[in-house]
Amino acid sequence: MIEITHEKINPEIITQATMKDTNGAIVTFLGTTRDSFDGKRVITLEYEAYEKMALQKLNEIINDVKKEYNIDDISISHRIGTVGVGEISLVVAVASPHRLEAFQACNTLVDRLKDVVPIWKKEVYSDGTRWVGSENV
């Protein structure tokens, strides 16, 4: 299961999508939104995606990670649009026969997602906004 959604994410559904009797471990990562940056209070966050390419890139990195860690079952959901502080913006679930591969594969996937998938996060403060990572663009 791979999705980009405007709705609240239910981590249990994403996790269940990876369940299989041959797997003995599932690692589910939840990315949640922080309430401050550099001492400034974040009121809310806005996510935007180039959905077509984002889904393609998610598929690519999932297939790569499956091969590298010899894993069959990975699910990802990324929320876009307005996401309140403290809410879940990302769920990555990785299932494998043993836990080490699941932990490592999950970490690698989140790293690569943050590196190549065209999704952008804007922090909204009481006195302005900031596109995260675009300070020197």
Add this chain to the structure above:
Amino acid sequence: MKLEIILFAIYKERAKASSIYIELMTDSTVGQLISKIKNEYPELAAPETEIVVAVNSEYAEYDLQLNPNDEICLIPPVSGG
């Protein structure tokens, strides 16, 4: 050829538009496109900064030749998660 360039995030905000149009000679490259964008839309990015381009949903090198039907998008630094 007239190309539509799709904008997201900080580029969309700076251009106050979700796409811009650039006129280029046939067989122009991504590098030539970027030079023209920097000339015609100086508000998009500082002259010395690199602009990353995706062509048909793949990150593109600056020597890639463009076709009239390509889907072209400027990709600001990604920050998902």
